[in-house]
Amino acid sequence: MINKNEKIQKRYDRVSSIYDLLEKPMELMAFSKWRERIIKRIEGEKILEVGVGTGKNLQYYPENVNLTGIDFSKKMLEKAKERAENLDNINLIEMDAEKMTFHDNSFDTVITSCVFCSVPDPVKGLKEIRRVCKPDGKIIMLEHMRSRNKLVGKFMDIVNFIPLNIWGANINRKTMENLNKAGLKDEFIDYKNVRTDIVKIIEIRNKK
Numbered sequence: 001m002i003n004k005n006e007k008i009q010k011r012y013d014r015v016s017s018i019y020d021l022l023e024k025p026m027e028l029m030a031f032s033k034w035r036e037r038i039i040k041r042i043e044g045e046k047i048l049e050v051g052v053g054t055g056k057n058l059q060y061y062p063e064n065v066n067l068t069g070i071d072f073s074k075k076m077l078e079k080a081k082e083r084a085e086n087l088d089n090i091n092l093i094e095m096d097a098e099k100m101t102f103h104d105n106s107f108d109t110v111i112t113s114c115v116f117c118s119v120p121d122p123v124k125g126l127k128e129i130r131r132v133c134k135p136d137g138k139i140i141m142l143e144h145m146r147s148r149n150k151l152v153g154k155f156m157d158i159v160n161f162i163p164l165n166i167w168g169a170n171i172n173r174k175t176m177e178n179l180n181k182a183g184l185k186d187e188f189i190d191y192k193n194v195r196t197d198i199v200k201i202i203e204i205r206n207k208k
């Protein structure tokens with residue numbers, strides 16, 4: 001029987017050929033600008049991008065970093081590989097964020113953009129990020145999540161099945177709560193609302 005992770009992975013495989021087209025309006029609206037902004041905030045040389053997708057962030061990384069990108073959708077990753085063709089500082093690997101094969105404390109910065117709407121078990125994925133990020137390393141996230149506004153949040157719950165069934169993304173994830181559940185403490189979490197309280201840029205110091 002197909003498990004929860006395979007189900008989401010297959011949805012991303014299915015949508016991969018039109019993913020960039022579907023997302024184009026959002027990119028033009030602001031996401032490209034936010035992508036550039038988060039990548040300017042990376043620290044260190046060894047960087048991990050979790051859920052790299054079709055590789056929309058790749059163009060923003062400086063050449064002097066050693067970037068590893070993972071994704072569990074083979075087809076999304078194929079698109080990212082096309083984008084990374086001439087960039088030899090980038091290594092793209094098919095891997096599940098919930099069970100990464102990297103050693104503990106491997107990366108200076110771990111980065112995600114629009115990923116924790118999709119990771120089937122987000123707390124498990126976040127715990128893995130904590131594990132592979134060095135002590136005092138940085139975790140940077142550009143994520144959309146459920147609004148805390150009662151009406152808006154309820155509306156997001158009601159329509160969540162639409163994006164979830166088309167490509168595997170939830171619009172009602174409680175990502176800030178999930179960070180705490182994964183053991184990340186508020187005192188080391190800094191965030192900015194960049195579009196209402198739904199889209200946030202989050203920076204976390206990985207205290208172990």
Ligand SMILES: C[S@@+](CC[C@H](N)C(=O)[O-])C[C@H]1O[C@@H](n2cnc3c(N)ncnc32)[C@H](O)[C@@H]1O
Pocket residue numbers: 005008009012050051052053054055056057070071072073076095096097098112113114115118119120125169
């Ligand atoms: C909405 S897309 C975002 C892609 C990219 N980060 C971006 O900003 O365009 C979410 C991506 O996360 C990947 N993903 C979701 N859960 C994952 C997991 N458990 N392990 C690895 N990749 C995962 C999906 O395959 C998909 O490519």
